[in-house]
Amino acid sequence: xxxxxxKGFTLIELLVVIAIIGIIAGIASxxxxxxxxxxxxxxxxxxxxxxxxxxxxYYADKRHYPFAxxxxxxxxxxxxxxxxxxxxxxxxxxxxxxxxxxxxxxxEQGIFNVKSGSPNVALDGSYYADW
Numbered sequence: 001x002x003x004x005x006x007k008g009f010t011l012i013e014l015l016v017v018i019a020i021i022g023i024i025a026g027i028a029s030x031x032x033x034x035x036x037x038x039x040x041x042x043x044x045x046x047x048x049x050x051x052x053x054x055x056x057x058y059y060a061d062k063r064h065y066p067f068a069x070x071x072x073x074x075x076x077x078x079x080x081x082x083x084x085x086x087x088x089x090x091x092x093x094x095x096x097x098x099x100x101x102x103x104x105x106x107x108e109q110g111i112f113n114v115k116s117g118s119p120n121v122a123l124d125g126s127y128y129a130d131w
Contacts, residue, residue, distance in 0.1 A: 034123060041123065043085040044116055048131060051093075051114040054078055065098055065110025084116050086128055092117030094129060 051069075054077045058066050069090075072078045081090040096113035116128040 037123060040085040041128075044128065044131065047082045047085070048114060048116070050078075050082070055111060055113070065112055067110050069093065069095070069111065069114070084118065086116055086118035086120060 054072055055065065058072060058075065058077055066072055066075075069081055073081055083090045084092050094115040094117045095111050096115065097109050098112040099109075116131060118128040120128055122128055122131075
């Protein structure tokens with residue numbers, strides 16, 4: 001009588017399968033490791049674009065820039081003041097005021113631009129505060 005073959009997997013077959021699963025998991029985890037950071041960067045870009053658009057709308061309507069970000073909420077240009085997604089606070093926005101040299105004689109200084117208050121570096125190598 002011949003030797004009967006047992007049903008099951010050999011140790012080599014199991015090791016090959018485990019190695020393949022490990023390689024796939026490594027590739028997937030490396031690919032998705034920066035996903036939360038990319039999402040925060042996308043939210044920051046959207047918030048900055050919204051701020052800049054709303055500041056321009058405010059200026060077109062009032063003929064002066066807002067004196068505080070809360071003015072945009074109080075006047076109905078924004079529902080709420082968005083948080084900086086990198087710092088997690090609406091109080092850390094860096095405000096850029098229009099400089100007195102650019103002002104007409106009857107214009108007061110106001111918020112001309114908004115930037116992130118985060119000192120960190122983005123995935124593309126630039127500083128968030130430069131966006």
